[in-house]
Amino acid sequence: MLEVKGLSVQYGKHRAVDDAALSVATSEIVVILGANGAGKSSLLKAVAGLQPPGTGARVALDDRELVGLQPHQIVEAGLALVPEGRGIFGELTVRENLLLGAFARRARADEANNRHRVLALFPRLAERLDQTARTMSGGEQQMVAIGRALMSAPKMLLLDEPSLGLSPLLSSELFRALGRIRQDGIGVLLVEQNARKSLAIADRGYLIENGRIVGAGRAAELASDPAVQRAYLGGAR
Amino acid sequence: MSALLEVTNLSRRFGGLLAVDALGFSVAAGEIVGLLGPNGSGKTTVLNLLSGVLRPDSGTVAFRGHAIAGKPAHRIARLGMARTFQLVRPLASLSCRDNVLTGLAFGRRNAWGTAARTDADALLDRVGLGRAREALPGELTYIDQKRLELARALALDPELLLLDEWLAGLNPTELEEGIGLIRGLSGQGITILLVEHVMDAIRSLCHRCLVMNTGRLIASGLPTEVLADAEVIRAYLGDETDA
Numbered sequence: 001m002l003e004v005k006g007l008s009v010q011y012g013k014h015r016a017v018d019d020a021a022l023s024v025a026t027s028e029i030v031v032i033l034g035a036n037g038a039g040k041s042s043l044l045k046a047v048a049g050l051q052p053p054g055t056g057a058r059v060a061l062d063d064r065e066l067v068g069l070q071p072h073q074i075v076e077a078g079l080a081l082v083p084e085g086r087g088i089f090g091e092l093t094v095r096e097n098l099l100l101g102a103f104a105r106r107a108r109a110d111e112a113n114n115r116h117r118v119l120a121l122f123p124r125l126a127e128r129l130d131q132t133a134r135t136m137s138g139g140e141q142q143m144v145a146i147g148r149a150l151m152s153a154p155k156m157l158l159l160d161e162p163s164l165g166l167s168p169l170l171s172s173e174l175f176r177a178l179g180r181i182r183q184d185g186i187g188v189l190l191v192e193q194n195a196r197k198s199l200a201i202a203d204r205g206y207l208i209e210n211g212r213i214v215g216a217g218r219a220a221e222l223a224s225d226p227a228v229q230r231a232y233l234g235g236a237r
Numbered sequence: 238m239s240a241l242l243e244v245t246n247l248s249r250r251f252g253g254l255l256a257v258d259a260l261g262f263s264v265a266a267g268e269i270v271g272l273l274g275p276n277g278s279g280k281t282t283v284l285n286l287l288s289g290v291l292r293p294d295s296g297t298v299a300f301r302g303h304a305i306a307g308k309p310a311h312r313i314a315r316l317g318m319a320r321t322f323q324l325v326r327p328l329a330s331l332s333c334r335d336n337v338l339t340g341l342a343f344g345r346r347n348a349w350g351t352a353a354r355t356d357a358d359a360l361l362d363r364v365g366l367g368r369a370r371e372a373l374p375g376e377l378t379y380i381d382q383k384r385l386e387l388a389r390a391l392a393l394d395p396e397l398l399l400l401d402e403w404l405a406g407l408n409p410t411e412l413e414e415g416i417g418l419i420r421g422l423s424g425q426g427i428t429i430l431l432v433e434h435v436m437d438a439i440r441s442l443c444h445r446c447l448v449m450n451t452g453r454l455i456a457s458g459l460p461t462e463v464l465a466d467a468e469v470i471r472a473y474l475g476d477e478t479d480a
Contacts, residue, residue: 035408036380084379085324124277135251138323138402139276164406165323167275167434169475193408232408 001025002047002061002079002156002187008054009042009211016042018211022189024156029178029188031198031219033232034208040191041084043208044158047189048081049074061156075104078155082162086145090134094125097133097144101151110153118147121177138165146174150181157181159190163197175201195232199223207231240299241266241397241428242287247296247306248452249286256282258452260296264397269419269429271439271460274449275473280432281323283449284399287430288320289313300397315345319395323402323432325382327374333361333385334370340392360388364418380406391422398422400431404438416441436464436474448473 002024009017017039024030034040046053049071053059059066066074089097098118102111119126122143128136133144142165149157162178163171175197178188192198199205199219207215207228215222222228240263247260257279264270272280285291287298289310298306305313328336337357341348348356361367364384366377374382383403390398404415416438423429423442433439439446439460446463448456450472456463463469 036406036411037378041379137277137281142276161406165276165402165434167473168436169473170276171434172475193406195408231410 002189003058004047004060005058006054007043007046007057007059009039009046009051010054011042016211017046020208020211020213022206022213022216024187024189026155026187027182027185028204029182029190029202031195031202031205032189032191032208033195033198033205033222033228034191035231036193038208039211040208041160042211044081044160044189044191045083048079048158050081050083072104075152075154076106078106078153079158080149080152080154080156081158082145082149082160084160084164086141088133088141088144088148091132093130093132094136094144095129097148098125098151101148102153104152107151107153111151114151114153118150121150121180122147139167139170142166154186156187156189159188159192161191161193163192163194171197195228196223239266240264241268241301242430243297243299244287245297245299247283247286247298248294249282249291250294255452257286257293260449260452260454262447262454262457264428264430266396266428267423267426268444269423269431269442271443271446272430272432272449273434273439273446273463273469273473274455278449278472279452280449281401282452284320284401284430284432287313288318288399311343314393314395317345317394317396318399319344319390319393319397320399321383321386321390321401321403323405325374325379325386327382327385327389329374332371332373333366333377333388334358336374336385337361337388337392340389344393346392346394357388357392360391361385363391364388365414380411387418395427397428397430400429400433402432402434404431404433404435407435412438440464 005021007020020043032040045051047059049069053067057067061077061079064077125143163174179201202219205219205222206213242264245261247257249257274280286293289308292307303316334357337360338353341353341356361370364387366384407415443460446460448463448469456466456469
Protein backbone atom coordinates (compact mmCIF):
# COMPACT_ATOMS: atom_id res chain seq x y z
CA MET A 1 0.00 0.00 0.00
CA LEU A 2 1.17 3.50 -0.90
CA GLU A 3 0.62 6.27 1.62
CA VAL A 4 1.41 9.91 0.93
CA LYS A 5 1.10 12.66 3.52
CA GLY A 6 2.08 16.32 3.62
CA LEU A 7 3.66 16.28 0.18
CA SER A 8 4.46 19.62 -1.45
CA VAL A 9 6.36 20.48 -4.60
CA GLN A 10 7.88 23.88 -5.06
CA TYR A 11 9.42 25.31 -8.25
CA GLY A 12 11.12 28.53 -7.20
CA LYS A 13 8.30 30.65 -5.78
CA HIS A 14 5.59 28.57 -7.40
CA ARG A 15 4.01 25.89 -5.22
CA ALA A 16 2.81 23.23 -7.68
CA VAL A 17 1.61 20.75 -5.05
CA ASP A 18 0.45 21.88 -1.62
CA ASP A 19 0.24 19.48 1.31
CA ALA A 20 -1.17 16.54 -0.62
CA ALA A 21 -2.29 13.33 1.05
CA LEU A 22 -3.49 10.18 -0.66
CA SER A 23 -3.33 6.43 -0.47
CA VAL A 24 -3.47 3.53 -2.91
CA ALA A 25 -4.01 -0.04 -1.72
CA THR A 26 -2.68 -3.09 -3.48
CA SER A 27 -5.12 -4.30 -6.11
CA GLU A 28 -6.63 -0.86 -6.32
CA ILE A 29 -6.81 1.60 -9.21
CA VAL A 30 -6.88 5.23 -8.16
CA VAL A 31 -7.18 8.10 -10.63
CA ILE A 32 -6.17 11.73 -10.07
CA LEU A 33 -8.28 14.17 -12.05
CA GLY A 34 -7.47 17.81 -12.56
CA ALA A 35 -6.86 20.51 -15.13
CA ASN A 36 -3.57 20.82 -16.93
CA GLY A 37 -1.21 22.68 -14.65
CA ALA A 38 -3.10 21.62 -11.50
CA GLY A 39 -0.07 19.73 -10.19
CA LYS A 40 -0.88 16.15 -11.15
CA SER A 41 2.43 15.35 -12.88
CA SER A 42 4.42 17.10 -10.15
CA LEU A 43 2.69 14.94 -7.55
CA LEU A 44 3.59 11.72 -9.39
CA LYS A 45 7.17 12.89 -9.91
CA ALA A 46 7.59 13.67 -6.23
CA VAL A 47 6.28 10.24 -5.23
CA ALA A 48 8.72 8.62 -7.68
CA GLY A 49 11.63 10.66 -6.31
CA LEU A 50 12.12 12.87 -9.36
CA GLN A 51 11.19 16.04 -7.44
CA PRO A 52 11.99 16.82 -3.81
CA PRO A 53 8.74 16.32 -1.84
CA GLY A 54 9.18 19.22 0.59
CA THR A 55 9.98 19.07 4.29
CA GLY A 56 7.80 16.92 6.47
CA ALA A 57 6.49 14.85 3.56
CA ARG A 58 5.88 11.18 4.08
CA VAL A 59 5.75 8.70 1.20
CA ALA A 60 5.57 5.10 2.31
CA LEU A 61 5.24 1.92 0.28
CA ASP A 62 4.22 -1.00 2.48
CA ASP A 63 5.52 0.97 5.47
CA ARG A 64 8.91 1.55 3.88
CA GLU A 65 9.78 5.26 3.79
CA LEU A 66 10.63 6.40 0.25
CA VAL A 67 11.41 10.05 0.96
CA GLY A 68 15.13 10.60 0.58
CA LEU A 69 15.68 7.59 -1.65
CA GLN A 70 17.07 8.05 -5.15
CA PRO A 71 14.62 7.33 -8.01
CA HIS A 72 16.37 4.03 -8.84
CA GLN A 73 16.13 2.97 -5.20
CA ILE A 74 12.42 3.73 -5.30
CA VAL A 75 12.08 1.48 -8.36
CA GLU A 76 13.98 -1.15 -6.40
CA ALA A 77 11.50 -0.72 -3.54
CA GLY A 78 8.69 -1.58 -5.95
CA LEU A 79 7.34 1.68 -7.33
CA ALA A 80 7.58 2.46 -11.06
CA LEU A 81 6.52 5.59 -12.97
CA VAL A 82 5.51 5.82 -16.62
CA PRO A 83 6.41 9.45 -17.21
CA GLU A 84 4.68 12.00 -19.36
CA GLY A 85 6.35 12.13 -22.75
CA ARG A 86 7.34 8.46 -22.47
CA GLY A 87 11.08 8.92 -21.88
CA ILE A 88 12.01 5.78 -23.76
CA PHE A 89 15.49 5.07 -25.13
CA GLY A 90 14.94 6.02 -28.77
CA GLU A 91 18.11 4.54 -30.18
CA LEU A 92 17.53 1.15 -28.54
CA THR A 93 15.21 -1.57 -29.76
CA VAL A 94 11.94 -2.45 -28.09
CA ARG A 95 13.59 -5.56 -26.66
CA GLU A 96 16.44 -3.52 -25.17
CA ASN A 97 14.06 -0.95 -23.69
CA LEU A 98 12.12 -3.73 -21.99
CA LEU A 99 15.31 -5.40 -20.80
CA LEU A 100 16.45 -2.15 -19.19
CA GLY A 101 13.15 -2.02 -17.35
CA ALA A 102 14.15 -5.29 -15.71
CA PHE A 103 17.51 -3.89 -14.59
CA ALA A 104 16.24 -3.49 -11.02
CA ARG A 105 17.53 -6.31 -8.84
CA ARG A 106 14.01 -7.17 -7.78
CA ALA A 107 13.06 -7.82 -11.41
CA ARG A 108 16.02 -9.72 -12.82
CA ALA A 109 15.06 -13.27 -11.90
CA ASP A 110 11.58 -12.94 -13.31
CA GLU A 111 12.55 -11.07 -16.46
CA ALA A 112 11.36 -13.69 -18.96
CA ASN A 113 8.02 -14.07 -17.20
CA ASN A 114 7.43 -10.35 -17.00
CA ARG A 115 8.31 -9.95 -20.66
CA HIS A 116 5.70 -12.54 -21.57
CA ARG A 117 3.14 -10.63 -19.55
CA VAL A 118 4.04 -7.35 -21.23
CA LEU A 119 3.91 -8.88 -24.71
CA ALA A 120 0.55 -10.48 -23.93
CA LEU A 121 -0.67 -7.05 -22.85
CA PHE A 122 0.66 -5.35 -26.00
CA PRO A 123 0.88 -7.89 -28.85
CA ARG A 124 2.08 -5.09 -31.15
CA LEU A 125 5.34 -5.01 -29.22
CA ALA A 126 5.84 -8.74 -29.80
CA GLU A 127 5.76 -8.05 -33.55
CA ARG A 128 8.25 -5.20 -33.17
CA LEU A 129 10.81 -6.46 -30.64
CA ASP A 130 13.77 -5.63 -32.87
CA GLN A 131 12.54 -2.27 -34.09
CA THR A 132 14.42 0.86 -33.01
CA ALA A 133 12.07 2.57 -30.59
CA ARG A 134 12.27 6.07 -32.07
CA THR A 135 11.03 4.81 -35.45
CA MET A 136 7.77 3.60 -33.89
CA SER A 137 4.58 5.61 -33.88
CA GLY A 138 3.69 7.72 -30.87
CA GLY A 139 1.14 5.26 -29.54
CA GLU A 140 3.52 2.34 -29.95
CA GLN A 141 6.20 4.24 -28.01
CA GLN A 142 3.64 4.73 -25.25
CA MET A 143 3.25 0.94 -25.09
CA VAL A 144 7.03 0.57 -24.79
CA ALA A 145 7.06 3.02 -21.87
CA ILE A 146 4.30 1.18 -20.02
CA GLY A 147 5.88 -2.19 -20.78
CA ARG A 148 9.26 -1.04 -19.53
CA ALA A 149 7.74 0.07 -16.21
CA LEU A 150 6.00 -3.29 -15.79
CA MET A 151 9.33 -5.05 -16.42
CA SER A 152 10.56 -3.69 -13.08
CA ALA A 153 7.99 -5.92 -11.34
CA PRO A 154 6.39 -3.04 -9.45
CA LYS A 155 4.02 -3.37 -6.50
CA MET A 156 2.78 0.11 -7.30
CA LEU A 157 2.53 1.47 -10.84
CA LEU A 158 2.24 5.23 -11.47
CA LEU A 159 1.09 6.33 -14.91
CA ASP A 160 1.08 9.90 -16.22
CA GLU A 161 -1.54 10.17 -18.98
CA PRO A 162 -1.11 6.65 -20.31
CA SER A 163 -3.84 6.94 -22.96
CA LEU A 164 -2.28 10.02 -24.56
CA GLY A 165 -1.83 9.34 -28.26
CA LEU A 166 -3.55 5.98 -28.23
CA SER A 167 -6.39 5.26 -30.64
CA PRO A 168 -9.87 4.80 -29.13
CA LEU A 169 -9.53 1.01 -29.56
CA LEU A 170 -6.09 0.88 -27.97
CA SER A 171 -6.99 3.16 -25.11
CA SER A 172 -9.95 0.90 -24.29
CA GLU A 173 -7.54 -2.03 -24.39
CA LEU A 174 -5.11 -0.16 -22.16
CA PHE A 175 -7.78 0.46 -19.52
CA ARG A 176 -8.79 -3.20 -19.67
CA ALA A 177 -5.11 -4.09 -19.26
CA LEU A 178 -4.93 -1.93 -16.13
CA GLY A 179 -7.79 -4.00 -14.77
CA ARG A 180 -5.73 -7.15 -15.33
CA ILE A 181 -2.70 -5.54 -13.69
CA ARG A 182 -4.86 -4.86 -10.64
CA GLN A 183 -5.85 -8.52 -10.56
CA ASP A 184 -2.17 -9.39 -10.31
CA GLY A 185 -2.09 -7.54 -6.99
CA ILE A 186 -0.45 -4.36 -8.26
CA GLY A 187 -1.70 -0.96 -7.12
CA VAL A 188 -2.21 1.61 -9.88
CA LEU A 189 -2.16 5.38 -9.48
CA LEU A 190 -2.87 7.22 -12.68
CA VAL A 191 -3.24 10.76 -13.90
CA GLU A 192 -5.59 10.85 -16.85
CA GLN A 193 -7.50 13.36 -18.95
CA ASN A 194 -9.78 10.64 -20.21
CA ALA A 195 -11.89 10.92 -17.10
CA ARG A 196 -14.77 8.90 -18.46
CA LYS A 197 -12.75 5.81 -19.29
CA SER A 198 -10.50 6.05 -16.26
CA LEU A 199 -13.36 6.46 -13.76
CA ALA A 200 -15.05 3.50 -15.41
CA ILE A 201 -12.21 1.18 -14.34
CA ALA A 202 -10.94 2.97 -11.22
CA ASP A 203 -11.91 2.12 -7.65
CA ARG A 204 -11.39 5.62 -6.27
CA GLY A 205 -10.42 9.07 -7.42
CA TYR A 206 -8.97 12.34 -6.18
CA LEU A 207 -9.60 15.81 -7.57
CA ILE A 208 -6.73 18.26 -7.61
CA GLU A 209 -7.03 21.99 -8.17
CA ASN A 210 -4.20 24.55 -8.04
CA GLY A 211 -1.95 22.04 -6.31
CA ARG A 212 -4.43 21.08 -3.59
CA ILE A 213 -6.48 17.93 -3.32
CA VAL A 214 -10.02 19.29 -3.14
CA GLY A 215 -12.09 16.15 -3.36
CA ALA A 216 -12.00 12.38 -3.13
CA GLY A 217 -14.44 9.54 -3.44
CA ARG A 218 -15.47 6.24 -4.96
CA ALA A 219 -15.04 6.32 -8.74
CA ALA A 220 -18.73 5.63 -9.36
CA GLU A 221 -19.75 8.51 -7.09
CA LEU A 222 -17.32 10.88 -8.78
CA ALA A 223 -18.55 9.84 -12.22
CA SER A 224 -22.10 10.81 -11.30
CA ASP A 225 -21.16 13.98 -9.40
CA PRO A 226 -22.43 17.01 -11.36
CA ALA A 227 -19.39 19.13 -10.43
CA VAL A 228 -17.03 16.42 -11.66
CA GLN A 229 -19.06 15.97 -14.80
CA ARG A 230 -18.88 19.67 -15.51
CA ALA A 231 -15.16 19.93 -14.89
CA TYR A 232 -13.78 16.66 -16.20
CA LEU A 233 -16.30 14.77 -18.29
CA GLY A 234 -17.32 17.51 -20.73
CA GLY A 235 -20.81 17.94 -22.10
CA ALA A 236 -23.54 15.44 -21.27
CA ARG A 237 -23.70 12.54 -23.70
CA MET B 238 -13.18 24.08 -55.11
CA SER B 239 -9.63 23.66 -56.33
CA ALA B 240 -7.35 21.17 -54.59
CA LEU B 241 -4.81 22.93 -52.43
CA LEU B 242 -3.07 19.62 -51.78
CA GLU B 243 -3.08 16.67 -54.14
CA VAL B 244 -1.38 13.45 -53.06
CA THR B 245 -0.98 10.61 -55.53
CA ASN B 246 0.38 7.12 -55.01
CA LEU B 247 2.51 8.16 -52.04
CA SER B 248 4.65 5.39 -50.52
CA ARG B 249 7.33 5.15 -47.90
CA ARG B 250 9.06 2.07 -46.55
CA PHE B 251 11.07 1.69 -43.31
CA GLY B 252 13.16 -1.43 -43.73
CA GLY B 253 10.65 -4.25 -44.08
CA LEU B 254 7.69 -2.09 -43.07
CA LEU B 255 5.61 -0.38 -45.72
CA ALA B 256 4.49 2.54 -43.55
CA VAL B 257 2.60 4.40 -46.29
CA ASP B 258 1.30 2.34 -49.16
CA ALA B 259 0.21 3.99 -52.42
CA LEU B 260 -1.81 6.65 -50.65
CA GLY B 261 -3.88 9.12 -52.65
CA PHE B 262 -6.10 11.95 -51.44
CA SER B 263 -6.69 15.64 -51.91
CA VAL B 264 -7.54 18.57 -49.67
CA ALA B 265 -9.46 21.56 -50.99
CA ALA B 266 -8.73 25.12 -49.88
CA GLY B 267 -10.76 25.96 -46.78
CA GLU B 268 -11.37 22.41 -45.64
CA ILE B 269 -10.72 20.89 -42.22
CA VAL B 270 -9.80 17.26 -42.90
CA GLY B 271 -9.21 14.66 -40.19
CA LEU B 272 -6.64 11.92 -40.68
CA LEU B 273 -7.53 9.00 -38.42
CA GLY B 274 -6.33 5.49 -37.89
CA PRO B 275 -4.89 3.02 -35.41
CA ASN B 276 -1.50 3.61 -33.79
CA GLY B 277 1.20 2.75 -36.26
CA SER B 278 -1.09 3.04 -39.29
CA GLY B 279 1.13 5.67 -40.89
CA LYS B 280 -0.60 8.96 -40.06
CA THR B 281 2.42 10.80 -38.70
CA THR B 282 4.55 9.40 -41.53
CA VAL B 283 2.13 11.02 -43.99
CA LEU B 284 2.57 14.38 -42.23
CA ASN B 285 6.34 13.85 -42.31
CA LEU B 286 6.24 13.10 -46.07
CA LEU B 287 4.07 16.14 -46.80
CA SER B 288 6.12 18.57 -44.72
CA GLY B 289 9.51 17.37 -45.98
CA VAL B 290 10.73 15.77 -42.74
CA LEU B 291 10.91 12.51 -44.71
CA ARG B 292 11.31 11.86 -48.42
CA PRO B 293 8.79 9.56 -50.07
CA ASP B 294 10.05 6.46 -51.90
CA SER B 295 7.52 7.13 -54.64
CA GLY B 296 4.47 9.18 -55.43
CA THR B 297 3.74 12.85 -55.97
CA VAL B 298 2.57 15.69 -53.76
CA ALA B 299 1.24 18.84 -55.37
CA PHE B 300 0.81 21.83 -53.04
CA ARG B 301 -0.59 25.03 -54.55
CA GLY B 302 0.38 23.55 -57.88
CA HIS B 303 4.03 23.00 -56.93
CA ALA B 304 5.49 19.50 -56.97
CA ILE B 305 6.94 19.23 -53.47
CA ALA B 306 7.56 15.52 -52.91
CA GLY B 307 11.11 15.12 -51.62
CA LYS B 308 11.73 18.87 -51.34
CA PRO B 309 13.46 20.08 -48.17
CA ALA B 310 11.26 21.09 -45.24
CA HIS B 311 12.22 24.78 -45.26
CA ARG B 312 11.21 25.19 -48.92
CA ILE B 313 7.86 23.53 -48.28
CA ALA B 314 7.34 25.76 -45.25
CA ARG B 315 8.01 28.87 -47.35
CA LEU B 316 5.44 27.72 -49.88
CA GLY B 317 2.89 27.97 -47.07
CA MET B 318 2.73 24.64 -45.25
CA ALA B 319 3.32 24.56 -41.49
CA ARG B 320 3.03 21.77 -38.96
CA THR B 321 3.13 20.90 -35.29
CA PHE B 322 4.90 17.88 -33.85
CA GLN B 323 3.30 15.33 -31.55
CA LEU B 324 6.30 15.51 -29.23
CA VAL B 325 7.00 19.21 -29.18
CA ARG B 326 10.22 20.60 -30.60
CA PRO B 327 10.75 24.08 -29.17
CA LEU B 328 14.11 25.83 -29.28
CA ALA B 329 14.89 25.17 -25.63
CA SER B 330 17.24 28.06 -24.90
CA LEU B 331 15.00 30.74 -26.43
CA SER B 332 12.03 32.41 -24.74
CA CYS B 333 8.55 31.68 -26.04
CA ARG B 334 8.54 35.03 -27.81
CA ASP B 335 11.88 34.32 -29.48
CA ASN B 336 10.68 30.87 -30.53
CA VAL B 337 7.81 32.52 -32.39
CA LEU B 338 10.05 35.31 -33.70
CA THR B 339 12.26 32.68 -35.29
CA GLY B 340 9.32 31.46 -37.34
CA LEU B 341 8.39 35.01 -38.31
CA ALA B 342 11.96 35.89 -39.27
CA PHE B 343 12.96 32.83 -41.23
CA GLY B 344 9.62 31.77 -42.67
CA ARG B 345 7.80 33.30 -45.63
CA ARG B 346 7.03 36.49 -43.71
CA ASN B 347 10.68 37.50 -43.21
CA ALA B 348 9.47 39.82 -40.48
CA TRP B 349 11.95 41.41 -38.10
CA GLY B 350 12.22 44.18 -35.53
CA THR B 351 9.41 45.81 -33.59
CA ALA B 352 6.67 44.76 -35.97
CA ALA B 353 7.71 41.11 -35.71
CA ARG B 354 7.79 41.39 -31.94
CA THR B 355 4.26 42.74 -31.90
CA ASP B 356 3.16 39.91 -34.19
CA ALA B 357 4.88 37.32 -32.03
CA ASP B 358 3.10 38.58 -28.93
CA ALA B 359 -0.22 38.59 -30.78
CA LEU B 360 0.33 34.96 -31.81
CA LEU B 361 1.18 33.99 -28.24
CA ASP B 362 -2.01 35.74 -27.07
CA ARG B 363 -3.97 33.91 -29.71
CA VAL B 364 -2.90 30.45 -28.47
CA GLY B 365 -3.34 31.44 -24.83
CA LEU B 366 0.31 31.96 -23.94
CA GLY B 367 0.24 35.73 -23.49
CA ARG B 368 1.25 35.29 -19.83
CA ALA B 369 4.41 33.33 -20.73
CA ARG B 370 6.16 35.47 -23.34
CA GLU B 371 9.48 35.57 -21.50
CA ALA B 372 9.31 32.01 -20.20
CA LEU B 373 11.62 29.29 -21.49
CA PRO B 374 9.80 26.34 -23.11
CA GLY B 375 11.14 24.01 -20.42
CA GLU B 376 9.25 26.00 -17.78
CA LEU B 377 5.91 25.40 -19.49
CA THR B 378 3.51 22.55 -18.84
CA TYR B 379 3.19 19.98 -21.58
CA ILE B 380 -0.02 21.56 -22.85
CA ASP B 381 1.48 25.03 -22.93
CA GLN B 382 4.42 23.64 -24.89
CA LYS B 383 1.89 22.43 -27.43
CA ARG B 384 0.38 25.92 -27.54
CA LEU B 385 3.85 27.26 -28.27
CA GLU B 386 4.27 24.66 -31.00
CA LEU B 387 1.11 26.01 -32.64
CA ALA B 388 2.18 29.65 -32.31
CA ARG B 389 5.45 28.78 -34.03
CA ALA B 390 3.62 27.06 -36.87
CA LEU B 391 1.30 30.05 -37.28
CA ALA B 392 4.32 32.35 -37.43
CA LEU B 393 5.05 30.75 -40.81
CA ASP B 394 1.79 32.29 -42.09
CA PRO B 395 0.60 28.97 -43.50
CA GLU B 396 -2.12 28.28 -46.04
CA LEU B 397 -2.11 24.64 -44.99
CA LEU B 398 -1.61 23.71 -41.34
CA LEU B 399 -0.81 20.12 -40.35
CA LEU B 400 -1.67 19.33 -36.73
CA ASP B 401 -0.34 16.12 -35.20
CA GLU B 402 -2.52 15.28 -32.18
CA TRP B 403 -2.53 18.88 -31.12
CA LEU B 404 -5.68 18.40 -29.02
CA ALA B 405 -4.47 15.31 -27.16
CA GLY B 406 -4.24 15.64 -23.40
CA LEU B 407 -6.62 18.59 -23.04
CA ASN B 408 -9.34 18.50 -20.40
CA PRO B 409 -12.94 19.18 -21.50
CA THR B 410 -12.71 22.95 -20.92
CA GLU B 411 -9.37 23.23 -22.67
CA LEU B 412 -10.64 21.00 -25.45
CA GLU B 413 -13.54 23.37 -26.10
CA GLU B 414 -11.08 26.28 -26.28
CA GLY B 415 -8.78 24.28 -28.55
CA ILE B 416 -11.60 23.38 -30.90
CA GLY B 417 -12.66 27.02 -30.97
CA LEU B 418 -9.12 28.06 -31.77
CA ILE B 419 -8.83 25.64 -34.70
CA ARG B 420 -12.23 26.68 -35.99
CA GLY B 421 -11.08 30.30 -35.80
CA LEU B 422 -7.95 29.52 -37.83
CA SER B 423 -10.13 27.85 -40.41
CA GLY B 424 -12.40 30.90 -40.41
CA GLN B 425 -9.50 33.13 -41.31
CA GLY B 426 -8.77 30.99 -44.35
CA ILE B 427 -6.23 28.44 -43.18
CA THR B 428 -6.80 24.94 -44.53
CA ILE B 429 -6.24 22.26 -41.91
CA LEU B 430 -5.24 18.60 -41.99
CA LEU B 431 -5.27 17.12 -38.52
CA VAL B 432 -4.24 13.78 -37.08
CA GLU B 433 -6.37 13.27 -34.00
CA HIS B 434 -7.85 10.60 -31.74
CA VAL B 435 -10.23 12.87 -29.85
CA MET B 436 -13.55 11.90 -31.36
CA ASP B 437 -15.47 14.89 -29.94
CA ALA B 438 -13.07 17.14 -31.79
CA ILE B 439 -13.26 15.13 -35.02
CA ARG B 440 -17.04 15.22 -34.99
CA SER B 441 -17.34 18.91 -34.29
CA LEU B 442 -14.49 20.19 -36.47
CA CYS B 443 -13.92 18.05 -39.54
CA HIS B 444 -15.68 18.54 -42.85
CA ARG B 445 -14.24 15.26 -44.03
CA CYS B 446 -12.21 12.37 -42.63
CA LEU B 447 -9.65 10.01 -44.08
CA VAL B 448 -8.99 6.77 -42.21
CA MET B 449 -5.77 4.80 -42.61
CA ASN B 450 -4.84 1.30 -41.56
CA THR B 451 -1.46 -0.37 -42.20
CA GLY B 452 -0.42 2.46 -44.52
CA ARG B 453 -3.51 2.38 -46.71
CA LEU B 454 -6.66 4.44 -46.93
CA ILE B 455 -9.58 2.32 -45.70
CA ALA B 456 -12.32 4.95 -45.60
CA SER B 457 -13.04 8.55 -46.46
CA GLY B 458 -16.10 10.72 -46.20
CA LEU B 459 -18.17 12.68 -43.71
CA PRO B 460 -17.17 12.09 -40.06
CA THR B 461 -20.54 10.47 -39.31
CA GLU B 462 -20.10 8.13 -42.28
CA VAL B 463 -16.55 6.98 -41.60
CA LEU B 464 -17.12 6.60 -37.85
CA ALA B 465 -20.03 4.25 -38.62
CA ASP B 466 -17.99 2.24 -41.13
CA ALA B 467 -17.64 -1.41 -40.08
CA GLU B 468 -13.95 -1.68 -40.95
CA VAL B 469 -13.14 1.60 -39.17
CA ILE B 470 -14.93 0.37 -36.06
CA ARG B 471 -13.10 -2.94 -36.18
CA ALA B 472 -9.62 -1.49 -36.78
CA TYR B 473 -9.80 1.78 -34.93
CA LEU B 474 -12.73 2.58 -32.69
CA GLY B 475 -13.45 -0.74 -31.04
CA ASP B 476 -16.77 -1.18 -29.28
CA GLU B 477 -16.56 2.23 -27.63
CA THR B 478 -16.54 5.51 -29.46
CA ASP B 479 -16.08 7.77 -26.48
CA ALA B 480 -12.35 8.31 -26.54
